[in-house]
Structures are given as structure tokens and as C-alpha cells.
Amino acid sequence: xxxxxxxxxxxxxxxxxxxxxxxxxxxxxxxxxxxxxxxxxxxxxxxxxxxxxxxxxxxxxxxxxxxxxxxxxxxxxxxxxxxxxxxxxxxxxxxxxxxxxxxxxxxxxxxxxxxxxxxxxxxxxxxxxxxxxxxxxxxxxxxxxxxxxxxxxxxxxxxxxxxxxxxxxxxxxxxxxxx
Ligand code: HEM
Numbered sequence: 496x497x498x499x500x501x502x503x504x505x506x507x508x509x510x511x512x513x514x515x516x517x518x519x520x521x522x523x524x525x526x527x528x529x530x531x532x533x534x535x536x537x538x539x540x541x542x543x544x545x546x547x548x549x550x551x552x553x554x555x556x557x558x559x560x561x562x563x564x565x566x567x568x569x570x571x572x573x574x575x576x577x578x579x580x581x582x583x584x585x586x587x588x589x590x591x592x593x594x595x596x597x598x599x600x601x602x603x604x605x606x607x608x609x610x611x612x613x614x615x616x617x618x619x620x621x622x623x624x625x626x627x628x629x630x631x632x633x634x635x636x637x638x639x640x641x642x643x644x645x646x647x648x649x650x651x652x653x654x655x656x657x658x659x660x661x662x663x664x665x666x667x668x669x670x671x672x673x674x
């Protein structure tokens with residue numbers, strides 16, 4: 496599979512101005528199709544989560560050309576997801592809701608090639624997250640978080656770095672709670 500990074504970047508740029516609304520529409524779809532996922536989010540501040548999801552997607556897209564750091568970051572994110580109860584079977588549900596949200600927001604700019612580019616990108620992202628999920632202890636604890644990997648070693652725009660710092664403080668939710 497050759498990932499068409501240009502198409503992923505260009506389509507992401509088209510939703511940036513509406514990013515948090517996009518994220519809210521994504522969760523609405525996800526929970527409408529898969530209400531069985533709701534218990535995983537029962538202690539979640541959804542407004543905060545909408546921001547985290549979109550900033551994380553943005554920083555992932557910005558680092559698709561920086562695969563080594565992205566891979567370390569995604570393994571950590573996958574390990575964290577394992578800890579909060581996410582299972583392998585859930586990943587296609589998120590992928591489906593994501594591409595449908597893109598289709599809705601992009602209208603006639605969502606074409607077959609862009610759709611394929613996102614399917615490829617999502618499958619790559621999920622595979623790496625799931626590698627991390629297989630061995631969570633190795634990627635959590637003393638390791639850097641997803642956010643720290645990309646902040647320290649990623650190639651991200653100053654705006655995204657700023658948002659990341661403000662929204663996440665570089666920690667996962669349960670780390671914040673226990674600190
Ligand atoms: C491309 C794939 C995904 C990305 C980029 C992503 C991104 C994120 C991010 C950035 C967080 C916040 C972590 C934190 O700082 O605390 C998070 C939390 C979470 N995600 Fe995902 N996620 C993905 C896939 C999934 C899947 C497949 C599920 C399954 C339902 C899922 C369920 C959750 C849950 C339950 C949380 C915890 C929410 C909380 O803090 O209460 N995610 N995700």
C-alpha cells in the first residue's frame with residue numbers, strides 16, 4: 496500500500512476551520528452506530544475529548560512523513576487505549592465513523608481517491624496503535640506519552656504544538672487524575 500499523504504493532508508486542511516464541530520459530529524455518528532461503546536466514555540468530559548481527538552488527528556497527519564517518531568507516539572496511544580478498555584474490534588467502528596464524517600463535511604471534494612487515502616491512513620494508524628496495545632506496560636509508565644513524542648521529536652506546526660500543550664498538558668487523562 497502506498498499511502499497518498501498529499502490527499503490526507505489536503506482533505507484534513509479542508510475541515511480545520513470547523514475542527515471541533517467535525518469532532519462532535521464524529522462522536523455523534525460513532526455513538527449512534529455503536530451505543531455499546533458509550534460505557535467506555537462514561538467518565539469522559541466529551542467536550543474535552545472532542546478537542547483531544549481532533550488535535551491528535553491533526554498532529555498525526557502532520558507527522559505522516561516522520562514515521563519513526565509517529566510510530567513511537569502511536570504505540571503509546573494504543574497502549575493507553577488498551578488500558579481504557581478499547582478492543583481491536585472497536586477500531587473499524589471508529590474508522591467508519593471518521594470517513595463518513597469526512598464525506599459529510601467535504602461534500603463533492605470527497606472523492607474515491609481521498610476516501611482510499613483515509614482508509615489506508617486509518618489502517619496504518621490502527622495497526623501501529625494495536626502493536627502498542629499488545630504490550631501496554633512497555634509503552635506507558637516510564638515512556639513518553641503520545642503527545643510528548645510528537646511535541647519533542649515531531650515535525651509539527653507551532654499552532655498545533657500550542658494547542659497540544661494547552662489541551663493535554665502532555666498527559667493522558669488518568670495520569671492527570673493520579674498526579
Ligand atoms: C485513530 C484512532 C484513534 C485516535 C487518534 C484516538 C485518539 C484519542 C486521544 C487523543 C485520546 C485522549 C487520551 C488522553 O489524553 O487522555 C483518546 C481517548 C480515548 N479513546 Fe481514542 N483514539 C482512536 C481510536 C479509538 C478507538 C478505536 C476507540 C474505541 C472505542 C477509542 C476510545 C477511546 C476512549 C474510551 C478514550 C478515553 C476517553 C477518556 O479520557 O475518558 N479511541 N483517544
